[in-house]
Amino acid sequence: MMHWQAICRLDEIPLRGSRVVKREGEVDIAVFRCADDRVFALADRCPHKGGPLSQGIVSGHKVSCPLHGMQLGLEEGRALEPDEGCVGRFPVRVVDGRVELDTTPIAP
Amino acid sequence: MNKPKLVLIGNGMAGIRTLEELLALAPDHYEITVFGAEPHPNYNRIMLSPVLAGELAFDSIVLNDLSWYQRHGIDLHIGRRIVAIDRERCTVTADDGSMVSYDRLLIATGSRPVMLPLPGKDLAGVLAYRDIADTEQMIAAAACCRRAIVIGGGLLGLEAAYGLKQRGMEVDVIHLGPWLLERQLDRQAAQLLQTSLEARGIRFHIGRQTQELVDDGRGRVGAVRLRDGDSVPAELVVMAVGIRPEVELAEAAGLQCNNGIVVSDSLQTFDARIYAVGECVNHRGVGYGLVAPLFEMAKVAAKHLAGIGGASYPGSQLATRLKVSGIDLFSAGDYQGGDDCEEVILSDAGAGVYKKLVLRADKLVGVCLYGDTGDGAWYFKLMREERTLSDLRERLIFGETSLGDGGHQGQNRGAAMADSDEVCGCNGVCKGTIVKAIKEKGLFCVDDVKKHTKAASSCGSCTGLVEQILSATLGSDFQQAPKRKAMCGCTDLSHAEVRAAIRDRHLLDIPATMRELQWRSGDGCSSCRPALNYYLISTWPHEARDDPQSRFINERAHANIQKDGRFSVIPQMKGGVTTPAELRRIADVADKYRVEQVKVTGGQRIDLLGVNKEDLPAIWSELGMNSGHGYGKSLRTVKTCVGSRFCRFGTQDSTGMGIALETMLATMWSPHKVKLAVSGCPRNCAEAGIKDVGVVAVDSGWEIYVGGNGGIKTEVAQFLVKVKTGDEVLLYSAAFLQLYREEAFYLERTVHFIERVGLDYIKAQVVDDAEQRDALARRLHFALDGVPDPWRARVDDAALRQEFTPLPVGRHRTQETL
Numbered sequence: 001m002m003h004w005q006a007i008c009r010l011d012e013i014p015l016r017g018s019r020v021v022k023r024e025g026e027v028d029i030a031v032f033r034c035a036d037d038r039v040f041a042l043a044d045r046c047p048h049k050g051g052p053l054s055q056g057i058v059s060g061h062k063v064s065c066p067l068h069g070m071q072l073g074l075e076e077g078r079a080l081e082p083d084e085g086c087v088g089r090f091p092v093r094v095v096d097g098r099v100e101l102d103t104t105p106i107a108p
Numbered sequence: 109m110n111k112p113k114l115v116l117i118g119n120g121m122a123g124i125r126t127l128e129e130l131l132a133l134a135p136d137h138y139e140i141t142v143f144g145a146e147p148h149p150n151y152n153r154i155m156l157s158p159v160l161a162g163e164l165a166f167d168s169i170v171l172n173d174l175s176w177y178q179r180h181g182i183d184l185h186i187g188r189r190i191v192a193i194d195r196e197r198c199t200v201t202a203d204d205g206s207m208v209s210y211d212r213l214l215i216a217t218g219s220r221p222v223m224l225p226l227p228g229k230d231l232a233g234v235l236a237y238r239d240i241a242d243t244e245q246m247i248a249a250a251a252c253c254r255r256a257i258v259i260g261g262g263l264l265g266l267e268a269a270y271g272l273k274q275r276g277m278e279v280d281v282i283h284l285g286p287w288l289l290e291r292q293l294d295r296q297a298a299q300l301l302q303t304s305l306e307a308r309g310i311r312f313h314i315g316r317q318t319q320e321l322v323d324d325g326r327g328r329v330g331a332v333r334l335r336d337g338d339s340v341p342a343e344l345v346v347m348a349v350g351i352r353p354e355v356e357l358a359e360a361a362g363l364q365c366n367n368g369i370v371v372s373d374s375l376q377t378f379d380a381r382i383y384a385v386g387e388c389v390n391h392r393g394v395g396y397g398l399v400a401p402l403f404e405m406a407k408v409a410a411k412h413l414a415g416i417g418g419a420s421y422p423g424s425q426l427a428t429r430l431k432v433s434g435i436d437l438f439s440a441g442d443y444q445g446g447d448d449c450e451e452v453i454l455s456d457a458g459a460g461v462y463k464k465l466v467l468r469a470d471k472l473v474g475v476c477l478y479g480d481t482g483d484g485a486w487y488f489k490l491m492r493e494e495r496t497l498s499d500l501r502e503r504l505i506f507g508e509t510s511l512g513d514g515g516h517q518g519q520n521r522g523a524a525m526a527d528s529d530e531v532c533g534c535n536g537v538c539k540g541t542i543v544k545a546i547k548e549k550g551l552f553c554v555d556d557v558k559k560h561t562k563a564a565s566s567c568g569s570c571t572g573l574v575e576q577i578l579s580a581t582l583g584s585d586f587q588q589a590p591k592r593k594a595m596c597g598c599t600d601l602s603h604a605e606v607r608a609a610i611r612d613r614h615l616l617d618i619p620a621t622m623r624e625l626q627w628r629s630g631d632g633c634s635s636c637r638p639a640l641n642y643y644l645i646s647t648w649p650h651e652a653r654d655d656p657q658s659r660f661i662n663e664r665a666h667a668n669i670q671k672d673g674r675f676s677v678i679p680q681m682k683g684g685v686t687t688p689a690e691l692r693r694i695a696d697v698a699d700k701y702r703v704e705q706v707k708v709t710g711g712q713r714i715d716l717l718g719v720n721k722e723d724l725p726a727i728w729s730e731l732g733m734n735s736g737h738g739y740g741k742s743l744r745t746v747k748t749c750v751g752s753r754f755c756r757f758g759t760q761d762s763t764g765m766g767i768a769l770e771t772m773l774a775t776m777w778s779p780h781k782v783k784l785a786v787s788g789c790p791r792n793c794a795e796a797g798i799k800d801v802g803v804v805a806v807d808s809g810w811e812i813y814v815g816g817n818g819g820i821k822t823e824v825a826q827f828l829v830k831v832k833t834g835d836e837v838l839l840y841s842a843a844f845l846q847l848y849r850e851e852a853f854y855l856e857r858t859v860h861f862i863e864r865v866g867l868d869y870i871k872a873q874v875v876d877d878a879e880q881r882d883a884l885a886r887r888l889h890f891a892l893d894g895v896p897d898p899w900r901a902r903v904d905d906a907a908l909r910q911e912f913t914p915l916p917v918g919r920h921r922t923q924e925t926l
Contacts, residue, residue: 007915014911016631016657022914031915035631052673055661057634064634066661066669068566071634082549082560103917 047085119144122386123216129410160271228321522576684712
């Protein structure tokens, strides 16, 4: 059973950018909007040294961590080769211009 | 729909590298079939010498294991030799009779060793040295035989001799030439090499020719008879007298061959469907036997195969190194010289060091180094860049370190370092880790090492060391960074070309630039987008659109991101001068927002560390101060000393001058960060000698220095000009910085910019040409005119604050309010 929560309008996330969903006591969630208007949600914590991925530069379907530049694929939540590591993903969708998030992580 | 078929003949390094490049560009373009005569997947042929010497195992030199072929859907036939190409029917036939058709054919059959037509050449125990099978036979022979002879004192021959010696054999080398490696070394260097190899127990017969290989009576080689009658006993003979391009197949198919398959600059043969790369090729009359040029060919061929035309292969310049542990030699270019050349020689036979540089018309055209090759890569770079040497000439022979450019910690001898020595201080990478990755992952260039080990990927100060380690590990097969470097993987254009296009075609935003310049990925990447953004806004101020999403977070949030994702806040404090009222506000803010640490910076400001991003706008508002830009590729600060207002030594008002400079430049973006300092007397308390622009007051005026750097490598600023008035200081500084803004590449500090274009050029623009100086300064003032302080802008404009506001989840917003 999915538990969708509306978090913002699509146009409130900058194109090729992201917004952060803050959570008490749990890892924040970075919600990305790519150039093709596809939306992805990842745990806001780089597998390398914990950097906030939401602050990285988004290009194509990937983000570059602002701390040391590790690249992560947004679809898989996985570091691009030759780096290794992966990060939690969350279900997210766009309905009528609204971004809806389920804060239950996708099983890896 | 059926995909076009691509067939590759030759499962070696050149062919497979071409496929790798092709798959990266167009992963699904072809149905690919590969035929390889050897019964192995693609392996790192240049690591055969360490395998022979017992320093490396076979398994670790495989570059593409079978799963790689599977993963890319490649139909691999190993141990299968192609015996015919039918160009009319577009098919190839293998030695088992099977036939495959192609739309495009790639020939990468490599080369075969030359076997001298000597009597006895077919005896058992007579080998070439080319592939895994040869190496295995040599290792087996070393286990049961005592004496080996290597015919040929070239690179491969000497590596074979060394490997066999390491395996415990007695080794003689017979060499027809006048000295060892006569195509790479001059006589003096070769003599040092020979002495050193003799000390390791290898015997040499120089200038002597082999007459016949003598049967031991049981069908195995027993001795080698020389032309002068002498006979040398041996149970193993390795012929290493050269390689010949493998063209039999191509020739039989009617492709034009001339000591190699003749190809154009696009690596196409005379049959437009057929490409050829690697050692089997004759390109502009030259054949190549080293890895670096093969990889350059692979890149070009892959682009054509992928249908991305335009690339062309201009040929390669080569450098040579010998892969024998403990022997350092390096040569490149025209090491012999000639009548129109000058030679610079340093020779110390006792210490085993010999260096020869050959210069023609004030440029380096040849290098031959023995014993101390740490500067080989640097000399090679000077050669390839065709740099004029007048300013370096006096100290050139002593190497890069003598120019004060020896790298981090003064370590400049990568080859001499121990495996446990740290190379990359930023990421804690030791030499051993790098060497292991080079050997086992098949790395060939600095970018490969950066990707796989992270060494040299942060501050970059160890790049030279990494180059040396690569070069010592790979020998001649090390791939130098290309002379003209593409901006990133998204384009083939260099920074200079992109900049010129933005200017000449009046490009105003990133999407238009990418379209116009045919960017490979529609979106660019995290390395080209910030560069493009800078080029656009600096070329077309007030016209081009600044794209915050193409800026690094620091420049988007106007604060410096910290290791835990929080930020730091540095308010502007012009010239390091503040007031009690400002200090009170800073203290109040620090208390109210529970700032974790308050620190005085090296740039004479105050840093508030550990601030949450969402608090930034409120903090800026309550501080009521401007941004100090302590985070951007921009003006950072102008450091000053006390100056004549209070200091008993001060000759001028350095503090006031610093404030004036900082006021003028406060909102300036630049290719990299820019730091200034103004000192009130030559005691230079503001340390102006290590700033991008350093101003030193003297009794009669001001001295201006440029290109200093107190960072990764300390660089002393160079004298630009002495002026009389403060207005002139502002004018010359503005002109110099505008020249830097307009002509430096993104992420190039002033010191590297000046190194690239030359101080003479800077002086010609800024000092000698008054009109140009005024024009530059005018363009800077135009660019900075009306640019608001970024903190104030965000305090005033709610839309700009969206960046800082986290999204609530659950309780605050419902579907209806959205």
